[in-house]
Amino acid sequence: MSVWTGVRQRVEALRVRGGDGRVFGASGHGFLLEPALSADELDDLEGYLGVALPEEYRSFLTEVGAGGAGPTYGVFPVRREPAGIWRWHGDGADLTSVPLLAMPFPVQRIGSAALAELRQGCPDEADFDDLDTFDIAMQAYDERVVALLWDDASTAGAICLEHIGCAQRTWLVVSGPARGQMWDDPRVDEIDLRPLVGPGGVTPVTFAAWYLQWLDASERAMA
Numbered sequence: 579m580s581v582w583t584g585v586r587q588r589v590e591a592l593r594v595r596g597g598d599g600r601v602f603g604a605s606g607h608g609f610l611l612e613p614a615l616s617a618d619e620l621d622d623l624e625g626y627l628g629v630a631l632p633e634e635y636r637s638f639l640t641e642v643g644a645g646g647a648g649p650t651y652g653v654f655p656v657r658r659e660p661a662g663i664w665r666w667h668g669d670g671a672d673l674t675s676v677p678l679l680a681m682p683f684p685v686q687r688i689g690s691a692a693l694a695e696l697r698q699g700c701p702d703e704a705d706f707d708d709l710d711t712f713d714i715a716m717q718a719y720d721e722r723v724v725a726l727l728w729d730d731a732s733t734a735g736a737i738c739l740e741h742i743g744c745a746q747r748t749w750l751v752v753s754g755p756a757r758g759q760m761w762d763d764p765r766v767d768e769i770d771l772r773p774l775v776g777p778g779g780v781t782p783v784t785f786a787a788w789y790l791q792w793l794d795a796s797e798r799a800m801a
Contacts, residue, residue, distance in 0.1 A: 581634065581786050582641040585793065586611060589647050592796055601796045603743075607652035611643035623656065626664045629680045632758035634786040635750055649792040650742040669741040675730045682754030683735035683761075688726060688770045696726055697768060727765045736761065748774070750785055760788045 592598075593609035615623065620640055624630055631639075645655025645666075654668035666674055700719055706712035735753030742748060745766035751759045759782040760774045774783040783791075 600799045603650035607647045609647045611646040612655045615639045670747045673738045678734035681734040683751040
């Protein structure tokens, strides 16, 4: 039996039940799922990406849906454009760099010391005699932030799958030693990506655990 057996029907039951205001973010997706991909579409998608997707996500695409209802504001749907290009849709979905998906996701992240040093260099408007000089200093600081945290290489081998609000997002690792894991992205707060972990803060959360935990909690909230 697949881990996804009955999942689409459970999501549909939540949609029929209504009252999505009890589940955070559900007012956006309305518990609606995209149609599932066919086997041929999945093959075409992976051929376009140049990488095999983690099993839990690829089976979700063919057994549940290509995106839609899910944690917070939903799972970014992946769709084939008329020109044959596959693309994820959502707030931040364009952060995914398809040419870098086959590269191993960097599990060794920026150290706390480097981040602390970065923050210490943030300009304080009170230290400047005029706004123009402060703006120039802030622009230089923002450029350092982007260079340290937002280079495409920092999310190589991963797909941005969810926007959780306030420019924070969630990624699925598809290549490298963390393949199949979900990673939190709070870089908007000048914090580097970090793996989502289960109870006890040790075991990394995979796509299926991430999705099914949301589904279980949604059913409890709407019982």
